[in-house]
Structure formats: C-alpha cells, structure tokens
Amino acid sequence: VGAGVNGIPVLSVMTWAPFVSALVIMFFARHRPLLVRWTSLVGTAVSLAASAWVYWAYDRAAAGFQFREELPLVPSLGISYLLAIDGMSALMALLTSIIIFAGVFASWTVKERSQEFYALLLVLVTGVYGVFVSFDLFILFLFYEIAVLPMYLLIGIWGSSGHIRPQGIFGWAMGRTGVGTKEYAAMKLTLYLLFGSAFILVGLLALYVAAGSRSFSFFALESVPFDHSLQTWVFLAFYVGFGILAGIWPLHTWSPDGHASAPTAVSMLHAGVLMKLGAYGVVRLGMGLLPDAAVDWAWLVGTIACINIVYGALSAMAQTDLKYVIAYSSVSHMGVVMLGAATLTEVGLNGAVFQMFAHGIMTGLFFALVGLVYEKAHSREIFRMGGFGSMMPGIATAFTIAGLSSLGLPATAGFVAEFLTFLGAWSSEYRWWLVPGVIGAFLTSIYVLRVARQIFWGPKTDDPHFQNLPDAQGPEWAALGILVFVLVLFGVVPGIAIAPVDTSTVPLIERLTGR
Amino acid sequence: MTADLVSALIPELALFALAILVLVGGLVQQGDPAGRIGWFTFAGLIAIFGLTFVSSEGASLFGGAFVLDSLAVFAKRLFVAAAALSLLGSLTLKQSSFVRRSAEYHFALLVSLLGMVVLASARDLILLFVAFELMSIPLFVLTGFLRRESVAPEAALKFFLVGTASSAVIVYGMSFVYGASGSTAVSAIPAALADGHPLMMLGMALLMAGLGFKIAAFPFHMWAPDAYEAASTPFVAWLSVAPKAAGFIALIRLYVEGVGSAALIWMPALSVLAGMTIVTGNLMAIPQQNIKRMLAYSGVAHIGYMLVGFAALSSSGVGMMLFYLVAYMFGNMGAFLVVEAVAQSERSDGIDAYRGLAQRSPLLALAMLIFLLSLGGIPFVAGFWAKLYVFWAAVERGLYGLVFLGAVLTVVALYYYLLVARRMYIEAPDRRDPVAVPGLLGAAIVICVLGVVGIGVYPGPWVDIAMRVASTLF
Numbered sequence: 001v002g003a004g005v006n007g008i009p010v011l012s013v014m015t016w017a018p019f020v021s022a023l024v025i026m027f028f029a030r031h032r033p034l035l036v037r038w039t040s041l042v043g044t045a046v047s048l049a050a051s052a053w054v055y056w057a058y059d060r061a062a063a064g065f066q067f068r069e070e071l072p073l074v075p076s077l078g079i080s081y082l083l084a085i086d087g088m089s090a091l092m093a094l095l096t097s098i099i100i101f102a103g104v105f106a107s108w109t110v111k112e113r114s115q116e117f118y119a120l121l122l123v124l125v126t127g128v129y130g131v132f133v134s135f136d137l138f139i140l141f142l143f144y145e146i147a148v149l150p151m152y153l154l155i156g157i158w159g160s161s162g163h164i165r166p167q168g169i170f171g172w173a174m175g176r177t178g179v180g181t182k183e184y185a186a187m188k189l190t191l192y193l194l195f196g197s198a199f200i201l202v203g204l205l206a207l208y209v210a211a212g213s214r215s216f217s218f219f220a221l222e223s224v225p226f227d228h229s230l231q232t233w234v235f236l237a238f239y240v241g242f243g244i245l246a247g248i249w250p251l252h253t254w255s256p257d258g259h260a261s262a263p264t265a266v267s268m269l270h271a272g273v274l275m276k277l278g279a280y281g282v283v284r285l286g287m288g289l290l291p292d293a294a295v296d297w298a299w300l301v302g303t304i305a306c307i308n309i310v311y312g313a314l315s316a317m318a319q320t321d322l323k324y325v326i327a328y329s330s331v332s333h334m335g336v337v338m339l340g341a342a343t344l345t346e347v348g349l350n351g352a353v354f355q356m357f358a359h360g361i362m363t364g365l366f367f368a369l370v371g372l373v374y375e376k377a378h379s380r381e382i383f384r385m386g387g388f389g390s391m392m393p394g395i396a397t398a399f400t401i402a403g404l405s406s407l408g409l410p411a412t413a414g415f416v417a418e419f420l421t422f423l424g425a426w427s428s429e430y431r432w433w434l435v436p437g438v439i440g441a442f443l444t445s446i447y448v449l450r451v452a453r454q455i456f457w458g459p460k461t462d463d464p465h466f467q468n469l470p471d472a473q474g475p476e477w478a479a480l481g482i483l484v485f486v487l488v489l490f491g492v493v494p495g496i497a498i499a500p501v502d503t504s505t506v507p508l509i510e511r512l513t514g515r
Numbered sequence: 516m517t518a519d520l521v522s523a524l525i526p527e528l529a530l531f532a533l534a535i536l537v538l539v540g541g542l543v544q545q546g547d548p549a550g551r552i553g554w555f556t557f558a559g560l561i562a563i564f565g566l567t568f569v570s571s572e573g574a575s576l577f578g579g580a581f582v583l584d585s586l587a588v589f590a591k592r593l594f595v596a597a598a599a600l601s602l603l604g605s606l607t608l609k610q611s612s613f614v615r616r617s618a619e620y621h622f623a624l625l626v627s628l629l630g631m632v633v634l635a636s637a638r639d640l641i642l643l644f645v646a647f648e649l650m651s652i653p654l655f656v657l658t659g660f661l662r663r664e665s666v667a668p669e670a671a672l673k674f675f676l677v678g679t680a681s682s683a684v685i686v687y688g689m690s691f692v693y694g695a696s697g698s699t700a701v702s703a704i705p706a707a708l709a710d711g712h713p714l715m716m717l718g719m720a721l722l723m724a725g726l727g728f729k730i731a732a733f734p735f736h737m738w739a740p741d742a743y744e745a746a747s748t749p750f751v752a753w754l755s756v757a758p759k760a761a762g763f764i765a766l767i768r769l770y771v772e773g774v775g776s777a778a779l780i781w782m783p784a785l786s787v788l789a790g791m792t793i794v795t796g797n798l799m800a801i802p803q804q805n806i807k808r809m810l811a812y813s814g815v816a817h818i819g820y821m822l823v824g825f826a827a828l829s830s831s832g833v834g835m836m837l838f839y840l841v842a843y844m845f846g847n848m849g850a851f852l853v854v855e856a857v858a859q860s861e862r863s864d865g866i867d868a869y870r871g872l873a874q875r876s877p878l879l880a881l882a883m884l885i886f887l888l889s890l891g892g893i894p895f896v897a898g899f900w901a902k903l904y905v906f907w908a909a910v911e912r913g914l915y916g917l918v919f920l921g922a923v924l925t926v927v928a929l930y931y932y933l934l935v936a937r938r939m940y941i942e943a944p945d946r947r948d949p950v951a952v953p954g955l956l957g958a959a960i961v962i963c964v965l966g967v968v969g970i971g972v973y974p975g976p977w978v979d980i981a982m983r984v985a986s987t988l989f
Contacts, residue, residue, distance in 0.1 A: 074975065076975075141894075142894045142895075145893065145894045146894070149893065152933060152936070153936075153940055153941075156937060156940065156941040157940060157941055183937060183941060186937075186941075187930065187933060187934075187937070190929070190933065191926055191929065191930055191933075194925070194926045194929055195923065195926045198919075198922035198923050198925060198926055199919075199922070199923075201903070201906070201922055202906070202910075202915070202918055202919055202922050205903075205906060205907055205910045205918070206910060206915065209907075209910050209911055
C-alpha cells in the first residue's frame with residue numbers, strides 16, 4: 001500500500017470525507033436538520049483543508065505526479081486504486097472544495113427531505129474528487145458514474161419547474177415532452193451524460209485491450225504508442241463522451257435545462273465543477289493518452305469550441321429566464337475552455353485550465369445569487385423584476401462582480417483566463433479562432449450588463465410582489481464572500497494558479513508537439 | 516455400475532421422486548389452504564440444490580449422451596436456485612386457483628425443472644430434444660394456470676403455438692445434422708462441420724432459429740410479453756430466467772463445445788442477432804405501461820446482451836455470458852418479486868401503481884431501484900459487471916460496432932428504468948399507507964438484493980467460477 005505523505009493518504013481523505021459525512025447523515029442524523037447541515041459542513045471543510053494543503057504542498061520544482069497512493073484491487077485484471085495529483089488536478093480539486101463548501105452554505109435553507117438531499121450531494125462530490133485524482137482509468141470511470149447518477153434524483157426531487165411554451169414548427173412536439181419541468185430536465189441530463197459514459201467505456205476497453213498490458217493505469221497506458229487509426233476513433237469517442245459533459249455544441253442542450261431546473265447547490269456544483277470534469281477528461285485522457293489523434297482532431301475541437309462561444313452567447317441574449325441566461329453563459333464559457341485546449345500551445349492550455357477554475361467559481365457565484373434572488377423574490381423572469389439594488393445591495397454587488405469577471409474585466413479571474421486563451425489562439429495554427437472568441441466576449445458583456453441593469457441597477461418596479469425584499473442573510477453571506485474573494489484573488493494574483501498548472505501543461509504540450 | 520449411475524443422476528432422480536410425491540400428495544389431499552405442498556416442494560428443492568454438490572462431477576454416461584461436466588453442474592445449480600427463489604415468492608399466494616390446484620402447479624413446475632436439469636447434461640441430439648420438450652410443455656400449462664384472468668388462455672395458446680413451432684424447427688434442423696454427420700451425438704458435430712457439408716450448415720441454421728424462439732431473441736420474441744403479462748408473477752420471475760438459461764446451455768453445447776476456432780463462422784450471424792435483439796427489446800420496452808410487459812421487453816434486450824458475449828465465441832465470451840446469467844437471475848427475479856409485492860397490495864401491474872412508493876415503503880422502493888439499476892448496468896451492482904465483461908469479451912474479438920450499439924442502447928434502457936424510478940421517488944403518492952409485503956416474499960427479495968449487491972461489490976469469485984466453467988469448453 002503506497003500512502004500519500006507521512007503515512008497520511010491525504011488524497012483519500014479529501015475524496016472520501018464527503019462520503020463519510022453522507023453515511024453519518026443517513027444513519028445518525030435522521031430528522032435533525034441542523035445536525036445534517038453541520039455534518040455536511042464538517043465533511044466538506046475536511047476536504048477543503050486537504051485540497052488546500054495539497055495545493056500548497058505540491059512540489060512545483062519536482063513537478064509530475066505526487067502524493068501517490070496505490071492499492072491493487074483486482075490484480076488479475078490490472079485494476080488498482082491509484083490516486084495521484086498534478087498541478088491541473090490540484091487546481092480542479094481546490095475548485096471542487098471551494099464550490100461545495102460554499103454550496104453547503106448556499107443550500108442552508110433546503111427544507112424538504114434535507115437529509116437525503118445533503119447525502120446525495122456529498123456522494124456526488126466524492127465522485128467528482130475521485131475523477132480528478134484517480135489515475136486508474138477504470139476507477140476513474142466508476143467515480144465518473146458516481147458523479148453523474150445522483151443528479152437524477154437531486155434535480156427530480158428538489159428541482160424547480162419553469163414555464164416554457166415551446167414555439168416554432170416543432171413546438172407541438174417539444175410541448176409534449178414536458179420541456180421546462182424538472183422531471184424532463186432530470187431525465188434529459190441523466191440520459192445525455194450516460195450516453196456520453198457509454199462512449200467513454202467503449203474507448204477505455206479498446207485502449208485496455210489494444211495495450212495488451214493488462215493494466216488500467218494511466219501511467220502504463222501513457223507510454224504505449226497506440227496505433228494511429230485506433231487513436232483516431234478512440235479520441236472521438238472520448239471527445240464525444242467527455243465533451244457532452246463539457247457542453248460541446250450540439251450536445252449541450254441538457255445543460256440549460258438541467259441547470260435551470262436544479263436546486264441552487266446542485267446548479268453550482270454542476271455548472272461549476274461537473275462541466276469541468278468533461279473538459280478535464282478530454283485533456284487528460286484524450287490529449288494525454290492519444291497525442292497523435294489530438295493533433296489530428298484539433299481543428300474539429302477548436303471549431304466546435306468557436307461555435308460554442310458564439311452560439312452560447314447568442315442564446316443567452318435571447319433568454320428571459322434568469323437561470324437560463326446563466327446556464328447558456330456556461331455553454332459559451334466552456335467553449336473558451338475547449339478552445340484553449342485545442343490551440344495545442346502552452347499558453348492556450350494554461351488559459352483553458354485557468355478558465356475551468358475561473359468559470360467554475362464565477363458560475364458557482366452566479367447560481368448562488370440566482371438562487372438567492374429566487375428565494376427572496378420567487379421569480380426568475382428578468383423583465384418582471386427591477387431595481388433590486390436598493391433592497392439587496394450585497395447580492396447586487398456580488399452579481400456585478402461575477403458579471404464583470406464573466407465578460408473578462410481585468411483584475412478578475414475571468415480576464416486572465418480569456419486573455420491567455422486568446423493569446424494561445426493567436427499563436428496557434430488557426431489564428432481566425434481569435435475572432436469568434438472576441439465576439440463571444442463582446443456578446444457576453446451585452447447580456448450580462450443588460451441583466452444586471454434590468455434587475456439590480458435600473459428603475460425600481462412597481463410590482464407589489466417585489467417590495468421590501470431582504471438581502472442575503474447569515475450563512476448565505478459566507479457563500480457569497482468566499483466565492484467573490486477567490487474570484488478577485490485569482491484575478492489579481494494569477495501566478496498562484498498558473499505556476500502549478502504549468503507543471504502539467506508543459507509536459508503535455510511537449511508530448512503533443514514533439515512527437 | 517449402478518452406484519455410478521445413481522451418484523451421477525442423483526439430482527435428477529431426486530427431482531423425479533419429488534415430483535411424483537407432490538402429484539400423489541395432491542391426489543390424497545384436496546386443496547392446500549395451509550400451503551403444505553408448497554413448503555414440501557421448497558424444502559425438496561433446497562435438498563436437491565445440496566445434492567448437486569454431492570453428485571460426481573466429471574461422469575459421462577450412456578456412451579457420452581449424458582455428461583456431468585462443470586457446465587452441466589453450473590447450469591443445474593442455476594436452475595434449481597432460480598426455481599427455489601421463485602417458489603419462495605409464490606408460497607404466500609392466496610389466489611383461489613393456487614390454493615385449490617396447488618399440487619398441479621408444483622408438479623408442473625418440478626417436471627419442467629427436471630427437463631432443464633436433464634438438458635444441462637444432454638450431449639445427444641435426441642436427449643437434448645426430449646429434455647427440451649419436457650421443460651417446455653409444463654411451461655405452457657403454467658402460463659395459462661390463472662384461468663380466471665381473461666388474457667391467460669390467449670397467452671398460453673400463443674406461447675404453445677410458438678413453442679411447438681420452434682420445437683418443430685429444432686427437430687427439422689436436427690434431422691439435417693443427423694443426415695450430414697451420421698450420428699445423433701453432439702460430439703460428432705465439429706467433424707461434420709469441418710467437412711463443410713451444405714446440409715450441415717442448413718441444419719445448424721435451423722437449430723439456431725429454433726433455439727432463438729426458446730431464448731426469445733429477435734425476431735422470435737413475440738410470445739414473451741403476452742406470456743409474462745398473463746402468468747402469475749413469481750412464476751414469470753422464473754420463466755424469465757431459467758428456460759432462457761437452458762436455451763443458452765443448448766447453444767453452447769451445439770455451437771461452441773469442442774468446436775474450437777471453427778465456431779467463428781457463426782460470429783456474423785450471432786452478432787446481427789445480438790444487435791437486433793438489443794435494439795428491439797429496448798425500443799419496445801419504452802412505451803409499455805404495464806411493468807411486466809416492460810420487464811419482458813427489457814428481458815429480450817438482456818438476451819441480446821448475453822448474445823453479445825456468446826457472439827465473441829471465445830472462452831471469455833462464454834464465461835462472461837454465464838456470469839451475465841447469474842447477475843440477470845438476481846436482478847430480474849428480484850424486480851419481478853417486487854412487482855408481485857406491489858401487485859398484491861395495489862391490484863395492479865401498471866407502472867402508475869408505483870407512484871410515491873419511496874414515501875410509502877422506502878425499503879421496497881430501494882430494493883426495486885437497486886434491481887433496476889442492476890438491470891440498467893450501473894456500477895456497484897451486479898448488472899454493471901455483467902455488461903462490462905460481456906463488452907470486454909466482444910472488444911477482445913474486435914466487435915467494436917456491436918459493443919458501441921450495446922453501450923448506447925443501455926442508455927435507452929436506463930430511460931425506461933428511470934421512468935419507474937421517477938414514479939417511485941419523484942412523484943407524490945396517491946395513498947400514504949405502506950405496501951404490505953408478505954414475509955416470505957420479502958425474504959426472497961432480500962436474497963435477490965444480497966445477490967445483486969454482493970456480486971456488484973465483489974464480483975471476483977463469481978467471475979472466476981464462470982470463467983473456469985467456460986475454459987473447459989475450448
């Protein structure tokens with residue numbers, strides 16, 4: 001048994017702490033809502049501490065994969081419990097910790113069946129951590145499934161239904177599907193993501209059999225020079241499989257429905273972290289294991305990313321439901337992530353990873369705010385609300401900061417991410433990718449500022465429903481404070497993220513271009 | 516010699532004796548309100564399950580027509596265990612026809628089981644066919660057993676017609692095989708196949724079609740939903756597993772055992788059959804409003820997944836198929852037993868009867884969710900490993916297209932399984948009172964949950980057993 005550092009398997013602690021607290025909740029906290037919340041908070045705090053410590057203790061000079069833990073599970077098939085971390089994983093684990101820690105605060109007011117809610121949420125988080133730190137691909141796949149499945153119940157039971165009247169020539173057909181309801185969204189999201197995981201599974205099996213080494217270890221498979229034609233289709237399988245989760249066009253449609261219907265903490269986690277799982281999978285498995293195919297398919301990945309950026313932004317502009325605006329902005333921003341990865345340059349890939357982090361925090365903040373607004377005003381319709389800035393100055397300020405980061409204002413994390421990505425696009429083989437990227441940033445500023453002005457800073461509405469609304473309270477401040485702080489911190493001092501990320505992107509790019 | 520015979524045939528002899536005793540008991544005692552016959556049969560089956568461990572493995576009787584290799588022993592245990600589970604579920608049935616004609620029901624069940632147990636060992640075409648008929652004919656009777664149900668006679672007749680037609684096709688195919696090979700011994704098939712006689716190929720193709728009826732593969736699956744809907748649920752739980760397993764054993768005997776790499780000529784046909792079966796089963800299951808019909812179609816799809824493993828025609832493929840059978844037995848029987856529990860309380864097999872079950876009977880809903888997830892192939896329950904291993908074996912043979920198709924259609928399957936989960940967990944219940952589950956039925960459900968979760972968490976030993984059985988065939 002290889003243990004992490006000083007005999008403490010710190011990565012396992014980080015991964016399983018939420019799971020343990022989920023068990024505690026199910027068995028010892030029945031019908032005691034406050035205990036449920038505190039148990040969740042303790043579990044996620046342990047993970048936060050562990051991930052922050054790992055992030056800080058990661059030896060950047062030595063680089064590579066550190067804190068390795070290994071335990072053979074099924075030796076005959078080469079399956080082992082193999083955890084490790086590098087700069088990219090460390091940043092993603094830190095993101096997960098921040099979002100879920102804030103998410104527990106943000107969902108403090110969940111009343112209905114809160115015990116099951118928190119338990120499922122924590123199980124899901126375990127799956128997310130697991131994907132980021134597992135380097136046995138089979139175990140990674142299992143964690144991936146854990147991260148996807150609880151979503152069905154989380155959205156189906158605790159979600160909210162919107163009012164959508166489908167229009168257009170297929171409107172009648174869409175209407176019959178029940179679009180807009182939480183049941184529809186939950187089913188759609190689950191099926192899309194499981195559809196993706198079917199592709200991933202086939203790809204993994206193909207690599208395992210082709211390598212012939214009877215091992216699922218990432219490190220073992222990394223050194224195998226796979227046949228070019230195998231690489232070509234397995235990369236596509238991984239791109240489609242993980243890409244669905246990353247919201248690539250045209251397989252993104254689960255994301256707006258799912259994120260709009262999900263309860264606050266789930267939207268935060270899903271848009272903030274789970275979509276990054278998809279991008280992480282494409283980068284780690286697709287580009288890491290299949291370098292030749294990654295170079296071959298870069299044009300496809302980049303072009304679709306450009307469509308994502310512009311299409312997502314245009315769709316966001318057309319929405320009248322606040323949650324859908326944020327959800328479509330995620331589709332647009334995930335395009336930036338994929339664009340950065342497709343540039344196959346160090347700076348572009350750094351931008352992609354940084355954007356994963358920045359967008360995760362930002363969209364987490366957005367969904368927390370939308371959840372708060374909905375809870376106070378019981379409305380998500382942008383054009384019915386107005387002038388909330390005077391009643392809820394704290395929420396309004398936080399929303400504006402998130403919005404400014406979203407459109408890439410300097411001194412926020414969003415700026416660094418987009419700047420690096422665009423720099424990468426300019427120095428890549430396809431310079432024209434810069435154009436849709438910049439157009440996307442421009443469109444983002446339109447829809448974000450429009451929403452901020454309408455709801456918060458414009459003239460106050462006369463609607464009697466929207467008078468004397470309270471600002472954020474108690475634990476909700478904690479959620480907002482943490483996220484705003486991180487967003488600004490990483491915008492002002494981007495080096496604290498770039499330095500560790502560099503340790504994993506530099507070798508990856510060397511492998512891709514020096515073949 | 517006699518001692519050898521007895522030690523090899525002891526499960527069959529015991530089963531025969533048990534069947535006769537049940538028949539005589541039914542003549543002596545009119546009606547069975549206390550369920551004594553059921554209990555007696557159940558105890559007998561447990562004893563026979565034990566006897567399968569006593570009988571001497573490796574025996575070969577009657578000039579190789581009856582063998583007791585590890586495949587036969589594996590299959591016998593599977594059949595008897597499935598029958599015992601089903602009986603545990605039906606012991607508490609209170610319908611008047613069950614009480615009145617209890618002996619008849621149990622006798623037919625035992626005779627059918629006897630047919631399967633003999634079939635597991637048959638390595639001669641004649642014996643194989645006789646065993647098949649011994650198994651099938653009581654199944655027709657049992658399907659129409661609940662005569663008060665208006666659909667029962669129709670379903671039984673349909674099943675009977677399809678079943679006898681398929682038997683005719685099998686016999687017809689066997690006649691060609693005999694004509695080409697000059698022997699009724701299954702062991703003569705590989706040599707005759709190597710000669711490449713066209714009649715041999717015709718015969719084997721006809722046999723495959725006939726066996727396709729038995730396992731309800733596309734396009735021979737139409738009898739399954741009607742039969743399942745009409746028959747009593749604990750019996751359906753068994754019907755959905757054991758006869759299909761028997762069909763697969765026959766397929767293995769005829770197409771794989773001792774044939775070696777020459778078997779690969781069947782790969783294209785089997786792949787197409789597997790793919791079509793998966794697609795049809797999964798798509799037809801979607802619109803079903805009756806959960807038994809839905810499970811029937813999903814069962815057709817599962818047969819397709821087993822055929823994926825079989826189509827690999829490799830040691831690992833057949834082994835994984837056998838493992839799939841075990842996983843399927845626990846998952847599918849468990850689901851049907853929950854259906855029985857809900858039907859007893861709600862008087863309905865509709866999917867709508869499951870509304871809010873999680874709030875009425877959380878444990879029953881959880882059990883159903885586990886079974887559905889296992890059937891859907893979700894990690895940490897048995898079905899995931901079953902699908903994974905089957906795909907694995909197919910990928911080793913390079914059947915990427917088939918694996919893609921199968922993997923993508925698992926998502927379709929999850930759609931209709933999740934529709935049930937949605938009724939149970941998301942929708943609000945119409946009533947608040949818990950669903951009453953009879954103790955024995957509950958015990959059977961618990962056994963299935965333990966099986967599904969146990970295999971799901973620690974599949975190793977089960978895989979090893981299945982692989983060891985399969986390795987003797989190549």
